[in-house]
Amino acid sequence: MARLTTDNVQRARELIALYPVPRSALIPILHVAQEQDGWLTPDAIVHVAELLDLTAAEVLGTVSFYDMFFTHPVGRHLVSVCTNIACLLNGGYELLDHAEQKLGVKAGATTEDGEFTLEEVECLALCGAAPCLTVNWRFFGPVTPESFDKLVGYLRDGELADQVPPHGTLCRVRRSVGLPASSSSGAGRVAPRKDEAAAPRAAPPAGADKGGRGEKEAAGAGAVTAATGEGAQVERPPGADTAATVDDSRHQKGGGA
């Protein structure tokens, strides 16, 4: 069970320096620790406590309060499907059911190969692209069962590695220590394979400042948009029915337009 690496200790110290009181850096440092292993190991919690002169119990108290922190291993790709009202009305539960069948696990579980953890979540603040989901906090919507299957294939094959970093890397944390949101933070779109036409695209959260789980990550998702200099919005094709439809007409590899 790993403690923080030397590099991450350095990042933690840079974060601590941003605040008048070291303990104020707790949550950003927890994100750094979670980025390292995908979850917060017991040793990492102890290490974070040492860095901030807190007790492990105090750190665990914060960790257990927030649903974006994990105290158990999660898959390489954390797939979070929204079933809140806008997504519910546009097929969110059908999408979740399909995801469970496709991945062979129930929400809350991890596939045997450790590739995917599936979870059901409240509003991601991407209601305009319902039904939607995030993979490692990168937004995709609207997502159909068909485009979900393609998305899973892309993720398994590593074709979205430049847009969906492992373990839910958060742009916000990196930016807060003076590191720019790099292209690896996500280009805002999922490009199709050469021989395929349809795939869901990553998108910034429309109305991300309106609350819901996406509110927590609004800054991070905004960084994705900022990195491309674009304000991409998810559109629904004319005539789209209540079933989610993927607009793939403007996909561009690494484009984000």
Ligand code: FES
């Ligand atoms: S209801 Fe699903 S993103 Fe808001």
